[in-house]
Amino acid sequence: MEKKANDSMVVMTELVLPNDTNTFGNLMGGRLMYWMDIAAALAAMKHCAAPVVTASVDNISFETPIKLGNVVHIEAKVTRAFNSSMEVHMKVWGEDVIQQYKYKSNEAYYTFVALDPNGKPRPVSRVIPETEEEKKLFDGALRRRQLRLILGGKMKPDEATELKALFTDK
Numbered sequence: 001m002e003k004k005a006n007d008s009m010v011v012m013t014e015l016v017l018p019n020d021t022n023t024f025g026n027l028m029g030g031r032l033m034y035w036m037d038i039a040a041a042l043a044a045m046k047h048c049a050a051p052v053v054t055a056s057v058d059n060i061s062f063e064t065p066i067k068l069g070n071v072v073h074i075e076a077k078v079t080r081a082f083n084s085s086m087e088v089h090m091k092v093w094g095e096d097v098i099q100q101y102k103y104k105s106n107e108a109y110y111t112f113v114a115l116d117p118n119g120k121p122r123p124v125s126r127v128i129p130e131t132e133e134e135k136k137l138f139d140g141a142l143r144r145r146q147l148r149l150i151l152g153g154k155m156k157p158d159e160a161t162e163l164k165a166l167f168t169d170k
Helices: 029-048 132-151 161-167
Strands: 002-004 010-015 052-057 071-081 085-096 101-114 126-128
Touching (some): 010 029, 029 052, 071 132, 101 132
Antiparallel strands (some): 071 126, 085 101
């Protein structure tokens, strides 16, 4: 079975309250990562119609801090599905609703595994990318997956066929 990438889209919105901030009045990174994990899990569950668990979180670089009183918008969408795992791409935006402007905070990739009723990995539907951005994210997902597997000790570097192509002449 196949599903469109956009069918998994989730947009989560949160208000940055005092309890969410550090001593500089900025949203704490850990709180944002918590919200991102929820948004990504919802996108993965929409795609596979099953419970999911977080398998990995890629590098998260914070470009612009989100201030107290601002709004956080997290856009999450499944970019590609493998056997039982799914890569979810997220874009995070801050919004100053008083001054009426939005700004990019960061992007990240999370990986989730779908579970059967016994808590074991189960197969997931393939992803159909439609837009140019979805196709670009889909095409890069295999390279990112191989890098994750190498860094996690689950793949040997010489087995990463997609990564080899980046560094060798054909």
